[in-house]
Amino acid sequence: MSTPLYLANNPIYKLSMGNLNTKKSKELLSLLKERSWLVLDGKAKNNQGNLFKTELQQGDFVYVCIGSKQLWGIYRITGEWNTLPAELAPLLPSESEWGYRAAELVVSPVRNDIWNLKKVTKHWAPSGFSTFYRVADLEEANKLFFEPFYDRTLIPNAPEHLVKISQATPIPRNQILYGPPGTGKTFHTVIRAVAILEGVSDEAIKKEYPPAKRAELRKKFEKYQQAERIGFVTFHQAFTYEDFVEGIKPLPPTTPKHSKSEGAEEGEENRPTVGAGSVQYAVRKGIFRQMCETAANALPTEEEFVLKHIPFNELYAGFISHLGKLIESTNGPVIFRTKEGYGVQLTAVNQQTGRLTFQYGKGRVLDFDSPFNMDGSYSHVDKSRPEKLYALYSSIDQIKNLKSDIINKVGGNAKTLQWVAFNELKKYEASQLSSQRENKQIKPSPSYVLIIDEINRGNVANIFGELITLLEDDKRAGKGQTEALTVTLPYSQSKFSVPENLYLLGTMNTADRSVEALDTALRRRFSFTEMLPDPSLLSKDVEGINMQEMLLAINDRLEQLLDHDHVIGHALLMQVSNLNELKAAFRRSILPLLQEYFFGDWGKIGLVLGSAFIQQMNKKKEGKLKYKILSFDPYNKGDYSEKPVFRLTDVDSLEAKAFKDIYEIS
Structure with a gap:
């Protein structure tokens, strides 16, 4: 059953940016996706450009497609209409009145083979003859599009308080509010932080606390701070990893003793200097480590939540049953991505033996954007191959080289198809574990927020250090997080991970010339919301x-x-x-x-x-x-x-x- 996505009485629109799917505009598409900007030519036919400018409101939902080639996701509008910056004009396909709206990603697609919808020519569909169009028939759209491609059932009239971050409109765990000076970035962190902790949208908080009630909102924010649910720090040029995560700090001089002093880590001894009144040192935790440990202590315990291990035979039986139903219910070929990004078509599933049959292009797998140019070549993957891979690897990411990690380990010759079968099996397993968790109905862990003001004024690469990787959603610690990572901290030698219920909320002044741009690795792990003059x-x-x-x-x-x-x-x-x-x-x-x-x-x-x-x-x-x-x-x-x-x-x-x-x- 698909997860509900509550629209809270807001409409949802289709936005097709297919006219940007050109070699000239490829760089622009990448930039727009990074910034979460949705764009449209103001002179789009049938008044669609004007409707994008005037009808669309903050809080409305938009699903974005690149023509009938690719899905970006379902977004929620967070900003007003603005003219696209002039410096991006050379990347546009034409000189016109291009405008954009800032948005936040709500749901990513679970499938991208939208050519299977080519026979669905309704205006709201990716293949429909429209650029910007309101989806009116949600019952039809859910059945044909949102449920199979997003695993979401859109519910139009749920009350605002049901728009839960953890379920309906999940916001990124790492995000930055950016914009010119004086646009209310730090001011807005109060709204966003309280919204995250209470599991509602920014709009709900603004409605409950209009400007006249700002003092009441501040009191609530300060109560969360006192309860250690919200932390606050400002980055600057002298701020370091030792301040943010952990570092060795001197303690007040004492008599020369090899005893633990207040503030020392468990298992650590101070190292006194020679002579009376020697200086002692202890590992002190920075605000990031403190917030991580506090949030981790609020996660469900093993006793509260233990996922049932699914034996391979049981898992695989469910997997091939799922694939069989997928072939029957899909209006067109069932296409899966290869490791290189091409596509192969699943043509048959043997429910008795578990054999999977694939069709692919001559001499190589077919181009993912042209899935129907096949020459009838077929190959098979038997159950024994993914079974051996399942025993060897806990994650698809562990397979780096198809020949050495697959053929040399489990045999066979269809290395690409073995990777495809194993990848889809791991996706299916993840969905089953997710269902287990939902069925247990564990009370959601309380959220925590660390606000980092002026995040780009510090040397972020040095401040975060080796913890950059741990910020990713799938690398965070939590029950059911199969890809969670743990590192050993350099000073305390303690094991450390970032919990799934900690949100990082940064602010960034785009006009500050005294600092460099954000580290690229960190930028890729953050979602950006633009704050413009109003x-x-x-x-x-x-x-x-x-x-x-x-x-x-x-x-x-x-x-x-x-x-x-x-x-x-x-x-x-x-x-x-x-x-x-x-x-x-x-x-x-x-x-x-x-x-x-x-x-x-x-x-x-x-x-x-x-x-x-x-x-x-x-x-x-x-x-x-x-x-x-x-x-x-x-x-x-x-x-x-x-x-x-x-x-x-x-x-x-x-x-x-x-x-x-x-x-x-x-």
């Missing part, structure tokens, strides 16, 4: 000044002069209620930020704000520089005398008109 949160009338239009004008110009990451966030203006407060916000926050953006070229501030905010000193008579450049060979002082010198105007001397002129174009 002018609608500002007032339209502060002593006659439209704050919303002013911020829009500033950011439009900054994107033209710089890029998408160097804009101004709404949070810098949220507390402004009169002209004096607006002047203070410009003096303390906005002008210094623009000076940093245009370092060495302050004249461009005038292109953003106008001439009232900046003066060219050697052009205005009243602002001429007092001292001229002296003569000195071999320099030509004329070259420098003509160089423009700019000074910021005293903001307190400006009238309201100067701020209005930012957006009122005469």
Whole structure:
């Protein structure tokens, strides 16, 4: 039975990005998937581009396909519509009004052979003649599409509180909120952390705690902190692995004794120096290790949850029965991926002997994108082959080389097909273990959240060290986690793993030029949610000044002069209620930020704000520089005398008109 996916009264749409499935746009697709951006040409036919911009709302669901070739997954919209950054234009198939929406991945497909749906030509289907389309008939779509391809039954009208993170809308365990300065990233971590702990969506928390009830939400957040359910740390250039995970720290001097001191690890002895009042050392746990151990202690014990081992014969009997039903129920060929990413077709299953029969392309397995170009070549895999592989390997990842790890170990000659059969068997086994766990109805383990503010300001590769691999979902510790990994920590020599119920929530300022980009290995293990300026949160009338239009004008110009990451966030203006407060916000926050953006070229501030905010000193008579450049060979002082010198105007001397002129174009 498929797992329910509660939509909480939100609609679900189809989005096909098949027009990006070109050699030119291959890099763009990879970038969009990494950022969880969903895009569409604003001029798509039949008003579909406009509907993507105006009809789609935050909280709505979208299943994404690349034409009828590939499924990306089911996403939930988290951001407003925005113009695609100009720097991505060269990767687009055409010059048009391309826009995007930020989203979070909810469910990944369990199958990708969507050519089996070519006969389903309804508009909501991948093969349907539509780009953006609302899925109205969920009963039909569940039966033909969502259940077989996502193992999910979509339920439209479940109440919001039933949208559980662990079941219906699972959010990534490692995620980063990123965006320009002042977009509320740290502010939003309070909402996201409480949502994770209570198993609901961000939207549910916002609805329960509107801005007027922010103080109540903060109290709840602080209670979770006191209960050690939420941890908080800020990365910086001096932050190290020893601060984050564990390190050797000196203790206050004592008399020379070989005794354990407070704070020392169990089994560790202090190492005193020579002489009275010697310095002693102990291994101290960092916040990450503390949070991991606290979360691990809340996981079910062996007594609470023990998965039943399935004997191979019983497992294989269920497996071939499952494959037989799959062939009968699938409208088209049943295609499986090979280790190299090609496809082979399962044509027959012998329920008595367990033999599997495959059809494949001439001389090699067929191209996965062209599964019907077969020449009728057949080969078989008997039960004995996967049985031997099952005894040798606990994971498909342990098979690195098909010849040495399969043929040399278990014999036979169809090494690729043996790998396919074993891979599908392990998938089936995982699904059976998952069903066992669900049937036991164990109370879900409480979640824990570690917030890492300014995650890109630290040297993340050094801070996480060897623990980067342990962050992956399938490498985390927990009952039923068959691929969980454990490492030995360098100082304490203790065994360590990252539990499945710990969430990492980072923030990242995209305009910070003082730090490098995130380590690639770490970036691949995190999900990213973009936080953009939201002018609608500002007032339209502060002593006659439209704050919303002013911020829009500033950011439009900054994107033209710089890029998408160097804009101004709404949070810098949220507390402004009169002209004096607006002047203070410009003096303390906005002008210094623009000076940093245009370092060495302050004249461009005038292109953003106008001439009232900046003066060219050697052009205005009243602002001429007092001292001229002296003569000195071999320099030509004329070259420098003509160089423009700019000074910021005293903001307190400006009238309201100067701020209005930012957006009122005469």
